[in-house]
Amino acid sequence: MINIAMLGYGVVGSGVAELILRNKDKFKTELNEELVLSKILVRNLERHANNKNRELLTENIEDIFKEKVDIVVEAMGGLDPSYEYVKRALNMKKHVVTANKDLIAEYGYELLRLARENGVTIHFEASVGGGIPILKSINECLVGNQIKSIKSILNGTTNFILSKMNHNGMSYENALELAQKLGFAEANPESDVKGYDAARKLSILSTIAYNIRVSWKDINIEGITEIDSDDFRYAKLKKCNIKLLGISKVFNDHVYASVMPVMVKEDSVLGKIEDEYNAILVEGDAVGDVMFSGKGAGMFPTASAVFGDIADIIEHKNEKSIVFGKEKAKINGSWGLKGKWFMRIKTDNRMNVIESLPVNFKKCYILSNDFSGNKNEVAAFVISDNENAVNNYIEKIGDKKCVKSVKKILVLDK
Amino acid sequence: MINIAMLGYGVVGSGVAELILRNKDKFKTELNEELVLSKILVRNLERHANNKNRELLTENIEDIFKEKVDIVVEAMGGLDPSYEYVKRALNMKKHVVTANKDLIAEYGYELLRLARENGVTIHFEASVGGGIPILKSINECLVGNQIKSIKSILNGTTNFILSKMNHNGMSYENALELAQKLGFAEANPESDVKGYDAARKLSILSTIAYNIRVSWKDINIEGITEIDSDDFRYAKLKKCNIKLLGISKVFNDHVYASVMPVMVKEDSVLGKIEDEYNAILVEGDAVGDVMFSGKGAGMFPTASAVFGDIADIIEHKNEKSIVFGKEKAKINGSWGLKGKWFMRIKTDNRMNVIESLPVNFKKCYILSNDFSGNKNEVAAFVISDNENAVNNYIEKIGDKKCVKSVKKILVLDK
Numbered sequence: 138m139i140n141i142a143m144l145g146y147g148v149v150g151s152g153v154a155e156l157i158l159r160n161k162d163k164f165k166t167e168l169n170e171e172l173v174l175s176k177i178l179v180r181n182l183e184r185h186a187n188n189k190n191r192e193l194l195t196e197n198i199e200d201i202f203k204e205k206v207d208i209v210v211e212a213m214g215g216l217d218p219s220y221e222y223v224k225r226a227l228n229m230k231k232h233v234v235t236a237n238k239d240l241i242a243e244y245g246y247e248l249l250r251l252a253r254e255n256g257v258t259i260h261f262e263a264s265v266g267g268g269i270p271i272l273k274s275i276n277e278c279l280v281g282n283q284i285k286s287i288k289s290i291l292n293g294t295t296n297f298i299l300s301k302m303n304h305n306g307m308s309y310e311n312a313l314e315l316a317q318k319l320g321f322a323e324a325n326p327e328s329d330v331k332g333y334d335a336a337r338k339l340s341i342l343s344t345i346a347y348n349i350r351v352s353w354k355d356i357n358i359e360g361i362t363e364i365d366s367d368d369f370r371y372a373k374l375k376k377c378n379i380k381l382l383g384i385s386k387v388f389n390d391h392v393y394a395s396v397m398p399v400m401v402k403e404d405s406v407l408g409k410i411e412d413e414y415n416a417i418l419v420e421g422d423a424v425g426d427v428m429f430s431g432k433g434a435g436m437f438p439t440a441s442a443v444f445g446d447i448a449d450i451i452e453h454k455n456e457k458s459i460v461f462g463k464e465k466a467k468i469n470g471s472w473g474l475k476g477k478w479f480m481r482i483k484t485d486n487r488m489n490v491i492e493s494l495p496v497n498f499k500k501c502y503i504l505s506n507d508f509s510g511n512k513n514e515v516a517a518f519v520i521s522d523n524e525n526a527v528n529n530y531i532e533k534i535g536d537k538k539c540v541k542s543v544k545k546i547l548v549l550d551k
Numbered sequence: 552m553i554n555i556a557m558l559g560y561g562v563v564g565s566g567v568a569e570l571i572l573r574n575k576d577k578f579k580t581e582l583n584e585e586l587v588l589s590k591i592l593v594r595n596l597e598r599h600a601n602n603k604n605r606e607l608l609t610e611n612i613e614d615i616f617k618e619k620v621d622i623v624v625e626a627m628g629g630l631d632p633s634y635e636y637v638k639r640a641l642n643m644k645k646h647v648v649t650a651n652k653d654l655i656a657e658y659g660y661e662l663l664r665l666a667r668e669n670g671v672t673i674h675f676e677a678s679v680g681g682g683i684p685i686l687k688s689i690n691e692c693l694v695g696n697q698i699k700s701i702k703s704i705l706n707g708t709t710n711f712i713l714s715k716m717n718h719n720g721m722s723y724e725n726a727l728e729l730a731q732k733l734g735f736a737e738a739n740p741e742s743d744v745k746g747y748d749a750a751r752k753l754s755i756l757s758t759i760a761y762n763i764r765v766s767w768k769d770i771n772i773e774g775i776t777e778i779d780s781d782d783f784r785y786a787k788l789k790k791c792n793i794k795l796l797g798i799s800k801v802f803n804d805h806v807y808a809s810v811m812p813v814m815v816k817e818d819s820v821l822g823k824i825e826d827e828y829n830a831i832l833v834e835g836d837a838v839g840d841v842m843f844s845g846k847g848a849g850m851f852p853t854a855s856a857v858f859g860d861i862a863d864i865i866e867h868k869n870e871k872s873i874v875f876g877k878e879k880a881k882i883n884g885s886w887g888l889k890g891k892w893f894m895r896i897k898t899d900n901r902m903n904v905i906e907s908l909p910v911n912f913k914k915c916y917i918l919s920n921d922f923s924g925n926k927n928e929v930a931a932f933v934i935s936d937n938e939n940a941v942n943n944y945i946e947k948i949g950d951k952k953c954v955k956s957v958k959k960i961l962v963l964d965k
Contacts, residue, residue, distance in 0.1 A: 152837070159697075160694075262692065268693075268835075268837070270684070270687075270691075270841070274692075277687065277862065277863060278676065278687055278856065278859040279684065280574075280859055281573070281574055281858030281859060404818065409820065423566075423682070423851040423858075424682035424851065424856075425846045425849075427843070427845035428842070428845065429842070437837040441837040442692065445691060448691065448695065
């Protein structure tokens with residue numbers, strides 16, 4: 138008999154409880170194990186008064202640890218009190234499954250080592266890409282590869298908003314409102330729209346893929362709050378779509394890592410990922426490009442991954458926990474290779490700005506005034522040997538009195 | 552120390568040998584295990600006279616089994632003598648890794664049980680989708696799901712040929728010739744172009760996904776040899792592309808399974824899979840749609856999957872082998888749900904055929920003579936409640952003297 142205690146009974150927790158129920162018989166038949174959900178920690182008992190599992194509920198964390206428990210599922214989210222509870226569970230030699238990317242991005246190194254010291258494991262497949270089997274695939278199936286790069290759409294909320302802006306011509310504000318109405322965005326959407334959520338997931342993914350610690354705080358993070366419908370109009374000129382991409386790549390002495398809006402070809406694999414879907418494109422030295430996509434959030438997709446972790450623990454009870462590499466990566470948020478960038482420069486002196494472009498970039502494609510429809514803006518695609526040169530130009534031009542603001546977007550159109 | 556013996560030293564075998572070499576240090580550091588490739592069976596020693604591993608080579612299978620061996624990698628392909636050698640290895644309690652879909656599709660049930668009886672495992676991730684981590688994902692990560700359907704592109708050769716016909720306007724014959732020149736197709740391409748290869752992979756995938764045995768011989772198999780450039784011209788009318796799809800779906804009392812050319816939307820996920828790439832779209836009741844894509848064949852993509860299996864065995868030495876379900880699925884090769892089909896009817900009496908369409912189908916869209924450019928052909932899209940009704944119509948119309956031939960293609964344009 139396997140006793141499972143769950144911390145939290147919101148969207149994810151309810152999904153996990155349901156999957157445990159649905160799979161009881163299967164487990165009995167195939168693995169000769171009985172799965173029992175023995176206790177569930179909730180914040181407020183009254184809110185669950187009519188729940189079918191109400192006799193399992195408790196508001197008291199001590200009730201969780203009093204019980205005979207084999208696996209603790211953390212489905213509360215956030216850091217406080219998840220962090221303390223998970224540490225306590227590991228110290229009590231309980232296996233832990235969590236869907237909490239904040240927790241793993243922040244304390245993964247410490248918690249994984251703590252698990253190993255205690256001879257138990259901590260699993261967190263659901264923390265990246267929801268139901269997509271990505272961490273196990275990298276860790277186990279692609280273990281013979283050196284992973285060279287990751288390109289990913291890791292946040293369903295922003296991908297939904299960008300999809301609506303692109304296909305339905307919605308403004309950012311209206312698309313966000315719709316996402317909130319449909320439950321894809323939270324009342325306070327900051328962590329999603331500013332790119333923090335994607336950065337935390339990219340850090341977990343990269344840390345595992347490159348076996349070196351990639352701290353999310355070192356990642357160059359730009360959200361989608363500055364993207365407007367004109368950006369999409371410009372993108373279409375190059376048959377591109379705009380996606381919030383998490384990109385990382387290993388160089389000899391550093392890791393490039395960034396989360397930012399990027400123009401990608403409309404008909405590329407990432408360009409076709411719509412609405413709340415996530416996608417991860419992994420480049421390995423042996424396997425080449427492998428792509429994974431699916432729903433990155435939601436009750437059952439997340440529960441699917443959590444349940445996979447529970448099954449993994451049951452089947453491989455005596456296995457050592459994976460750990461994050463000791464070494465910390467030197468992160469560079471600036472793209473060191475040749476690339477293409479799109480720029481929009483607000484100015485009351487277009488000629489002055491236009492003149493400066495061919496002087497600073499070997500190749501530039503300046504959009505005509507007619508197209509931009511905005512007399513106070515210069516829009517251009519430029520090719521540069523690296524991002525620093527673009528940033529230097531922006532700094533220089535931004536100092537001019539005639540320039541009000543400069544916006545830049547990376548273009549991946551190959 | 553883990554001793555690995557390999558049977559076969561062609562494309563896949565060479566890739567595996569190389570990955571074992573590349574990952575020696577990693578294994579020593581991380582798992583404290585030394586990987587040793589101890590013996591390689593080849594057909595003809597002389598052909599490898601200058602190989603760097605020549606001291607490991609032997610033409611004698613007895614040399615393989617004389618050595619202390621932990622894992623036998625079968626990289627010969629085909630059934631004879633692979634089947635006998637793999638049985639012998641399992642009976643000698645050696646773990647086996649194979650990339651051989653013919654072997655698993657034909658003898659998987661028997662070999663997996665033999666492995667379990669002997670307390671060892673047989674792994675075959677590379678047999679489906681090359682380097683794409685699909686079997687482990689379904690088996691382990693998606694274990695909390697009931698898998699409802701699979702749509703897949705499982706053969707790189709045919710996908711390459713169809714891509715060239717679609718994008719470069721090549722004829723089937725020229726595209727096949729190009730594929731052979733580039734090494735994507737074999738001198739005798741029958742198993743690929745007739746769909747047998749894809750059917751074997753679909754049977755393995757479906758057997759695992761639905762936990763019921765899906766014999767490849769029961770699958771409805773159509774190859775791509777009858778597809779011509781006019782089919783692509785017609786497909787474009789519906790913004791479709793033509794792909795050789797392996798489709799399976801669970802119904803209450805049977806499994807639908809077929810491999811056949813299908814019109815899919817150009818901008819759908821499967822419609823965008825080009826050239827030698829494979830893709831598998833899995834629908835689970837909890838996770839929803841999850842999609843996997845990558846290179847389905849080739850030296851290193853295949854070796855990547857074989858190496859993942861080797862690592863899996865080393866890390867989970869005492870694990871029980873998975874087995875295929877005891878029950879045999881009742882397979883239906885005819886689509887029992889409402890659907891859309893495209894038909895081309897060669898006839899010297901167009902009016903006669905055209906008249907018959909609206910009588911037999913509630914909805915039909917008959918292409919004008921101008922478009923088809925062929926006075927002796929009627930081309931139409933029809934909607935029918937099930938495939939049998941379409942087949943009945945084809946049988947009936949085919950009996951008419953004025954009808955020379957009828958071709959039908961399923962359309963998945965939603």
